[in-house]
Amino acid sequence: MKKRNARELAMDLLVAIEEKQAYSNLLLNTWIDKYKLEQKDAALLTELVYGTIQRKLTLDYYLSHFLEKKKKISNWVIQLLRISLYQMVYLDRIPDRAVLYEAVEIAKKRGHKGIAALVNGVLRNIQRKGLPTIKDIQDPIERTAVKTSAPKWLVERLASQYGFETAENILSSQLLHAKQTARVNKLKTTVPQAIAALEKEGIKAVKGKLVDEAIEAVKGNLANTSLYQKGWFTIQDESSMLVSLALHVKEGEQILDACAAPGGKSTHIAELLNNTGKVVSLDLHEHKIQLIEKQASRLGLLNVNAKVLDSRNASEHFPPNSFDKILVDAPCSGFGVIRKKPEIKYTKTEEDILSLTSVQKKILASVADLVKPGGLLVYSTCTIDKQENEEMIKYFLKEHDDFQLDETLKDRMPEKVRQYVENGFVQILPQYFNTDGFFIAALRRKVQ
Incomplete structure (x- = not known):
């Protein structure tokens, strides 16, 4: 060519x-x-x-x-x-x-x-x-929109949810270059061994800032290494790694990942299970299920069972109380990952958020009865929009009085993250740690 x-x-x-x-x-x-x-x-x-x-x-x-x-x-x-x-x-x-x-x-x-x-x-x-000069723009919303290259409606929405200064900080931090981080597969190696082995392949990596099993590439592309092919690690943002930690995984458990593709969180859960128990990973599309299976195979994981299934219909396919823990990493507006997918700023609309919240509600309603009494339901999104996050949790708890926020979430979060955990949820904004923006809520099903 x-x-x-x-x-x-x-x-x-x-x-x-x-x-x-x-x-x-x-x-x-x-x-x-x-x-x-x-x-x-x-x-x-x-x-x-x-x-x-x-x-x-x-x-x-x-x-x-x-x-x-x-x-x-x-x-x-x-x-x-x-x-x-x-x-x-x-x-x-x-x-x-x-x-x-x-x-x-x-x-x-x-x-x-x-x-x-x-x-x-x-x-x-x-x-x-x-x-x-951008400073000459009189209207503060328009000035911030031009300065941070964000649509005016998004500036207004974030300002109404977080206050003007925080909204500007969110959007400004999204202009920074994204870091490449990876989750080391502790079934195959350790963080120090991975860093040393990567150096031999010309990649400079350091320990991650938040999660014990995280590494960060300082020079070179982690995905282009033989160690990646051997399943030593998975490319994943550190804030995304927090989601599986929120589940408080214990060996032998049956765990449902309701919206699993491309498999980063499913494989993390499987690793935390130490190749015991089972992770049932659902996705709507056959080709995405193949992605999950490919990742599990590369990492040497035998406890991932991927199925083509719309999680809005999960209750029709599994009996009540089937799972010890359930993760709903819901489809969302993605405003936390603008650094990696910058076009999201221009293509998403407020109408999209409305239709997404409808899907989020249906998924949560479908999986709620599948959690064993005393078990955990973790809801996460890679967005910073409060309607999809805190408001969604308030709505769910109002509809499901057999669930409550799990206040022990703070104990499962890395020390640096704990200051941002409130009751049973945490909102990571992109400027906190130069990571993706993520929301995580832990809900415990009451024992009747």
Whole structure:
């Protein structure tokens, strides 16, 4: 396959992400493999794609001062201007002259002289006049929306739920680069052994900040190692690892993971069970069940039983009191993982949240009777939206008086997290530990 320029690839990828409503992380990995990019080009492509999506509304605000409003400009040209401006504003290592040269060459190749002249004119104008000041925007909601590149409705919603300052901190922290962390499989190795072995493969890793079995990559990609293939670890965010700890897993237990794909939490539970008991992992789609089975096999886990099943119908397939513990890692708006899936900011709507809360309620209602009396039901989401989190738990407890918040959750959380545990739930905001935003609630079924 003909070698492709990283900047031109970034432009095409951004067009594809917008037009197909695709997830940036999935498409990016596919294209890096497809075009067999060298490490340096793959790193630049990743930086340009993630950075440009993360800062899209800020870049558009800057560009709007240099583009004629009436002009209809093709999507690929807008993307080219965005990635070029992103490099000029946010990347120190690339000189402006190199950015301009590349942009004009791509414009000539993909369009005509008029487009090349437009691209050259806009970028040189910005270079000459400088950028407009965001501080000049009078309305604080609009100013924060432009500054953090978030839709106004999302700024307003978070400000109403958390207060203006916390909302701004949430959205600003989501602009930072995501760390790559992994959960070490203690059935195969230890954290120190994994770190030492990774060093031999040219990967610098350190102990995680929150969870005992976590490591963090400082240099290199953990997923591209032979140790990953051997099942020594699973790529997972540290705040996501907290979910399985909340279940207080004990050997021999029967545990249901009601919304299990792609299997990170199911396999964590299976490891905590020490390959005893059983984890029943449900998902709607056959191909996702295969993902879970593949992960379990890679990790050497024999106690994962993955089934294609809509968890809203779980009560029709399992008798009451079937499980010691149940995890509902519910489908959600995903506003806690914007660092890794930045397009979520622009594609999700308030209507989506309403329809998601309806699904969340149905799943919880379906699995509630499957928990043994005295057992635990853990509800988690990778969002920071209170309607999907605290409000959902209040609703569930009102409908199910045989459950109560489990106040011992705090004891199961790592020391650094305990300050954020309130009653039986914890909301991790992304700025706390530079992790994903996560909500976890532990509910105990009363013994009648």
